[in-house]
Amino acid sequence: MKHQVETQALPYSTIILHCLKYPAKGVVGLLIGAKKGDKVTVTGCVPLCHESTPLAPPLELATSLVHAKFGASLVGVYFSNAMPSDNSLNTYATRLADRISSVTSSPSILIQVMNERLMSDCDQDRLVAYEKDGDNWKETKTIFQGSNFLRGLQAVIQKKLYRELADFENHLDNPDSDFYNTSLSNKLVQVAEFRA
Amino acid sequence: METDWTQISYDDARQTLKKWRECGVRRSEEVVEIWEHVVSRSPSSLGDELWVVLEQVCIAGLDTARVDLAQDCIDQLHVQFPKSNRVLKLKAMQLEATEHYQKAQEIYERLVEEDPNNNSFRKRKVAILLAQGKRLEAIRAINEYLKIFLNDPEAWLQLSELFLLENDVAKAAHCLEECVLISPLNSMYLRRLGDLRYTQGGAENVELARAYYERAVKINPTDLRSQYGILLSNNLIATTSKNASEKKKAGVAAVEAIDNLVNRYQKISTKKNPESDGILNCLEAMKTTIGSK
């Protein structure tokens, strides 16, 4: 079944901020959203790790915590490779997506951030979505937010809000950090005037 | 809230740069900010520290695609140390950043010939392979390097990362075992080794993982990841073990780990982390599930 994936402004910018906080490393995170028919709407995200090869313990922990909080709203995984020219699928991310499929008993989606499209004057969608087709992941259609959103995103990046983002690994180093980024989300909505 | 690096005092800036230099942490954008807004206003006040700071800023500049800043630093260093190999290494790193890999390679080979005992030039040759995405060749090169410089934990760590990228968790774990042999009191290495063994899976590996986590907690009681590691490994052993007494022991240990974690989370105020209550509830729920087994 061919899904369409729409990523709302808030999780979209959080994903980009996660990539920008660690520009030299791969990132992996979870996607929260809703499925309706053949459309998947991503309404939130939880940044997990800033390495291309995240190991089982933090992933299992984070998945159980996030699944306990969001239940069936856990729809997939996002990732970005460390090297901009590398457009391959991260095997650790795909394995995590498969695991989420089995935990939530429904097919999950995979989103990749295309590093080469991160330039401010690029007007393409920076995210590419994939869904499972048999044993392989096939690219699927994404619904792009448009140039208004890109303007808001640029404002957020200028203010260097990525420094306030905390992922699950930051939380494990210092449990005071909130890896759900509630206060950052409020700031993002304010600064970029996203309609949440 | 996050520090605004452009507004800190000169002394704070100097201390921060020194701390980051010694820890070896990669915060290049912030280093460039601190340099441009604070320290470069009065570089002579650094005294002799200026040269190491320039080196640090140069590398940070290359890391943040600020080739102009890096060139500036290299020029200043070249004036002060005209025949230095260390400055030549920075020039070669600049060539790497601008993708002139062949020229950089030639410089490193010359430097290795001149000074075979300096391991940093050999490591840069490996870095060129990594930048070009030639992982298998990089693995071979690091193996050759490690035959000469056996006690370099950084090289073993890098090799471990490369094996993980090649999906070979077993070999990555062997590399990390070497790191642990070199620095047995580094709790991060032990914890990472525990993670790798847990990821490998299988009853023996999970028990090994548990042993590593327990040792990590012993030498670093504040490490949250190792506590979680003990919880996860004991939980897995309790669920999959066939031996009833082992199951019971593991269950008890898991519950104890949860108690330690709950203690830790209770000390966090909800103002700092509004989600800490949610995590506490989750842990309590886990406790009841494990306790009921």
Add this chain to the structure above:
Amino acid sequence: MASTIYRLITIVSLLSLLHCAYSAAQHRFYLRLTEQPFVNLPADVVAQTVISLIALIYGTSFLANPFLYIKQDQHPERTCDEALNCPSFITFDNRTKAMSPEFSMLRALKQQQRSQENVSRGTHSGRVSEAVAPSETVDSHE
């Protein structure tokens, strides 16, 4: 409650040690008065010293902070970013570079080079497509 007992033991043993010191000094003074050579302290003073020393050590070990292992991690506050970083192997091909306008020109040239290679591979089979011209342009650009 428990700590008061240990505090009591510590204070009593300290006072007892002071008392032993005073007794020893008194004993020497007495020996000097009676012009006897100093050989040994009397057995009761020695016994009291040893017992109060042991009691003092026992008491303070409970009053002081809990025991720590001798072999400890020297940097317990280190984050995973610091501990697992390999700065000597740093590479500069990262997102910041992908986003910087200076390097976009380099990338465009590389793409041109790649498309030239594809074209030449399609039309001729044996030609070596080493793009010397674009890299020279890059050199002069610096």
